[in-house]
Amino acid sequence: MKKRQKLSILVALASAQMAGLAIAETDYLLDELVVTGTRSGALLLEQAGNTARISEQDIDLVRADHPNEIVNRVPGVMVQRGNGQEHLTSIRSPVLTGGAGAGSFLYLEDGIPLRAAGFANVNGLFEVNHEQAGGIEVVRGPGSALYGSNAVHGMINFLTRAPSLDLERQIDLSAGPHDLYKGKFTVSDTVGAHGYRFSINGTTDGGYTNRSNNPGVISRKAGYDQQKMTFRHDYTGEIDSFTTVFSATNLNQETQGYVPGKRSYRSSRDSRTRFSNSYRDAKATRLSVRWDREVSDRATFSLTPYMRHTEMEFLMDFLPGQPVEKNRHTSAGLLAAYDIDLDGGHRVIFGTDFEYTRGRLSEEQFNPAQAGFLPGLHYDYKVDATVVAPYVHAEWQLAERTRMITGLRYEFTRYDYDNRTDEGRFGNNFRPDDGKDRFHNVSPKLGLVQMLTDEMSVFVNYARGNRAPQTTDLYRLRSQPGLDEARAGRANSEKMDSIELGVRRLGQGLQYEVTTYYMKKRDYFFRDSNNDNVNGKTEHYGVELALFYPLSEQWDVAANVTFARHLFDFDYLGANPVNPLVGPTNISDGNYLPSSPRRMSNIRLGWNFLQNSRAELEWVHVDRYYVTESNNQSYSGHDVFNLRAFHSVNQNLTLHARVHNLFDTSYAERADFNNGDFRYFVGERRGLHVGLTYSF
Known part of the structure; x- marks a missing residue:
């Protein structure tokens, strides 16, 4: 078996065992081995480009009860929590919404996309079992040639937890404010060449906010119930190795939605009440089998077939008229x-990705007409999608300490679109005729x-990110009455060129990575604050710092700091909206994109106060940011502190607790501006979470 493959397997198994060891006895070093850059184990110091790893x-x-609590520990990343499990993502970008938010970020599980290209979901992170993952790797900026559509601004790869070397059984129970209860269970073992891990968890949340502020109307909490399951089986032979993963998630959510009104998040009453009947029901299942065969001492062949199915129904309470959307897709x-090692320390990977997807979407409004959104069926269409993407990734040892990484990916995407209702305009909605669309991206x-x-090491890296348009950007067009299809906007393949320069230090003592980048994007297709489609250009540049320093045997500090500017690179004056009180969208070259703070930071002070015990104080800072394209309205930002700790009573019992929002700050997880008014997803006030873990 190849040394690199053996190293990956041994590290995965060892990390599963290390999870039970005392944190006080570790150095909390940054991980030296990462897998996302090459789809197999590779040394971080030898990577041209950034890859941050969140350890088991x-x-x-x-x-974390919500994915943002864990992934926001990476510089350049800000996942804004909506109500329940909803969220919007920023990775070297503003917080993006709609098709741009769905299509600009690639979410993976063990290197396999959680959703099909063209059918992404802005809330895609609730479809993965992050609570019981074996690690999370985040690449900021365009991915390598090994990954395709949606890896434009960045990607997040969730690594399933490897089987344990010995029998492991563990149950974890926790409780928090507003009737928040969570249970997790895992069992794992390795017998001979076979290892397995079965993990399951369930959460019920009574809801932080009410869903009615109408006098005399009984209020209902905006809570959710969610279940997740992951099964993994590993077989490791002398020549062949197999990894089988089956995952499933289910979410039933009563959504409160945005709270309207300027600074309403500061009011203890207004921030927690809003009349809404919104909901979201979503299911997802995935199955994959990775087969690795050692062809020779220097070469390995890998084949990974997979299948996925997702379906969702939700009330679009963020749109006038509040239509109901139903979508689903099935992929194979x-x-x-x-993968071959060459003489002289060189390495080449040749590969091809294939995927076929059948998807369907419908949107229907049951409420009276509002702002151009008419009652009735807005959309009902099917799309068959085919993606074929050959690529080559090569690493060249130019000198003893100098390594060059090259890559090239060609991706062909075809959509066969079938409109199942009338073509043409229906209020603010525009339904294209049946047709086929093809996209070629390099x-x-x-x-x-x-x-x-x-x-x-120091590194410099150039990469281009491409993505074919989301199917919703092509076939669910919106524009005001009187505008033709061309004025409504036409989505093309989005392209972004990125160059970054960085230095990183690993090992004992001070560890850090400092990176600066510049990115320019074309064919950025988005929906403005008046719900019109716009196609334009943007530019992005910034500096990111990740640092860890052990102050003593007991104390350590970690800091992730981001300085960034995300700017429009074009001028645009929108049409007058239906609402006469709202002016047209006015974009000037050099304006900041909405929801793009210039400074963000996550700073943590760790204390190993006893053997097998640790506490951590976390400071989350978000700078002021604009909420309109014209930069005339803004959110003031916030500083929130969190405290968490655990103590291992013995080998079998561990107690854990955390306090969210330690100083009871009034803040908004997300602020935006739509149709002339502020809207907020309100951040939770101070709350205590307690729990225990029992191993047997």
């Missing part, structure tokens, strides 16, 4: 790769890594 130990310490795919990559010492 951090996942168990944070015990195959990842094939041939993504090059070129990077250089220079080792300065055994613990420090």
